[in-house]
Amino acid sequence: MWVEKDPEKKNTYWPSEAMKERAWASDEAIYAEAAADPVAFWTARADELHWFKRWESAYEYAPHAYKWFVGGKTNLSYNSLDRHIEAGRGDHVAVIWEPEPVDEEAVKLTYKELHERVSRFANVLRGLGVEKGDRVGIYLPMIPEAVVAMQACARIGAPHSVVFSAFSPDSLRDRLVDAGAKVLITADGYYRRGKQIDLKKNADLGVTGSPVEKVVVVQRLDGSAPMEAGRDAWYHELMADASPDCPAEPMDAEDLAFLLYTSGTTGKPKGIMHTTGGYAVQAHTTAKWNYDLHEGDIFWCTADVGWITGHTYINYGPLLNGVTTLVYEGSPDAPDNGRFWAIIEKHKVTQLYTAPTAIRMFVKWGDEWPAKYDLSSLRLLGTVGEPINVDAWNWYFEVIGGGRCPVIDTWWQTETGANMVNSLPGIGPFVPTIAGRPFPGILGDILDSTGQPLGPGEGGYLAIFNPFPPALTRGIYGDPERFKAQYYAEYGPERYFTSDGARKDAAGNIRITGRVDDVMNVAGHRLATAEVESALAQNEKVSEVAVVSRPHDVKGEVPIAFVLLRGGIETSDDIRKELMATVNQVIGPTGRPDEIIFVPDVPKTRSGKIMRRVLKALVRNEPVGDLTTLQNPESVDKLKELVGHSA
Ligand code: PRX
Helix, strand or coil, X not given: CCEEECCCCXXXXXXXXXXXXXXXXXXXXXXXXXXXXXXXXXXXXXXXCCCCECCCEEEECCCCCCEEEECCEECHHHHHHHHHHXXXXXXXXXEEEECCCCCXXXXXXXXXXXXXXXXXXXXXXXXXXXXXXXXXXXXXXXXXXXXXXXXXXXXXXXXXXXXXCCCCHHHHHHHHHHHCCCEEEEECEEEECCEEEEHHHHHHHHHCCCCCCXXXXXXXXXXXXXXXXXXXXXXXXXXXXXXXXXCCCCEECCCEEEEEEECCCCCCCEEEEEEHHHHHHHHHHHXXXXXXXXXXXXXXXXXXXXXXXXXXXXXXXXXXXXXXXXXXXXXXXXXXXXXXXHHHHHHCCCEEEECHHHHHHHHHHCCHHHHCCCCCCCCEEEEECCCCCHHHHHHHHHHHCXXXXXXXXXXXXXXXXXXXXXXXXXXXXXXXXXXXXXXCCCCEEEECCCCCECXXXXXXXXXXXXXXXXXXXXEECCCHHHHHHHHCCCCCCCEEEEEEEEEECCCCCEEEEEECCCEEEECCEEEEHHHHHHHHHCCCCEEEEEEEXXXXXXXXXXXXXXXXXXXXXCCCHHHHHHHHHHHHHHCCHHHCCCEEEECCCCCEXXXXXXXXXXXXHHHCCCCCXXXXXXXXXXXXXXXXXXXXXXX
């Protein structure tokens, strides 16, 4: 048993003696110690990694320009691979890849094998003209080459920009253009729910009109995908000719490591910038402490590599720690609803890190699926991405963890690069809906809208204070003004505004209540209502559109679209289908509204702004509140009828 029930408090667990003994931190005092000198805390953590040259100053602050390990030289790939090989762990398994088709064998790559592939591919990239500082696009499914590609970029200091493989060609193109990528790494396709998905087709469309000059294609399917002469080349052919020798480039700690585009409150995603040294340190430390990583562990993070969770806890975090990371290609219901549990039994997974939306789906599928499999290898469970409800937490704890394993609820964001707020496995507590305290060395609190700290139980906004955590984003690519406005307008340059609502208990444990801006979490995918709006607005039949989120029992939240069609166009199911197809084309399936409601008018302020607050209340069946500032209050009655509003 790794946990004990609190004898007095319901739904509260603490680490057992055995857990405390194993854990990297089990003394409460670490919080006060680290808070007294965060820079010293992170400096000690940085010393666990390899530096080609030690830093001259650990932390430097200037408004909107904080830096960690200034003057230090390191490399993410060296620390992920070479360091372990030099320590004699080269024959340990680095990656286990589980293909979706059950008749295909899993692939295991040792650290030495991964190192060789990464080095070869780094040379391939160089051969294509990629130099230090050049951005490289990656549009890959969940195959081992996704890890190889990211590591190869890191090895030569070419920042990667990974685009989720389910994103549409338009989304891919926008990101390639914004990043100025000249090379794209993609695949001919992949398996999803038993079907072959043609990724190359989307890649071709997305590359058109982008600055990409060379496309490297990994062969996952039958190799019949059309290749454009002079532009496209097969990965395996390039790899066969490449040298396996490619020493890692010493990177400045503050050199750009990668870009990752995420949704803001506008229709245009922003390229979140992460630099090398600070990111490496926080990714390494949080992976190690939060998931209790020890030699021989088999860590499974079920996110997609296209999201920050995949970057930090499929690739860098586990590999920086020298453990095995599991990559699963496909869907949780292929070939049946027991696939996750079959994988855990088969590979003896020790830690599982997944999203509440997946857990809620498993609850729906029923206990009989996990019951068929031996899950006793699991020692720890993690969740991420959205607030978790009590029932889902308890089910995860009891049915998957067998009541043995701590559940670590990690709050963080694309912008923070790595975990920020969660209970530590050796300290606890483990309580449904409570993430925990800011990680040691991270200063944060709940503030009101004027910036005053709030007491226990009072709802406000989560903010993070200077000295900022080492992995916190250094900026938005090409848009320093948006960076300042988005994160530092609210509370000034020394307090990062998270856009999340939160409250804490008397012990300082934080409950995250959700976004306070127009960003949704749809099945664990971050999406702005404005993105869905601008996608729908691209259909010429649409005159006006407003999108708001509605709670959903499995997906957490879903987009609901209010659409006003152009004059003379009759509403019909065909138009509804057409609009869904437009969203598919512009964003991809993740952006599809759960419902499209055709309306004759949308509520607007006198200055002509759509009052989304009213629409949100309507779809949630909540009181619509004060309508006196509307220019067309009568529109609301009609809308009430259309959404079946009773409040
Ligand atoms: O609202 C918070 C929610 O996810 C947002 C960040 O989304 P993204 O950048 O896509 O990163 C997701 C994975 C790190 C946050 O602003 N969120 C993330 N983790 C939690 C959470 N909400 C509640 N509890 C969490 N553990």
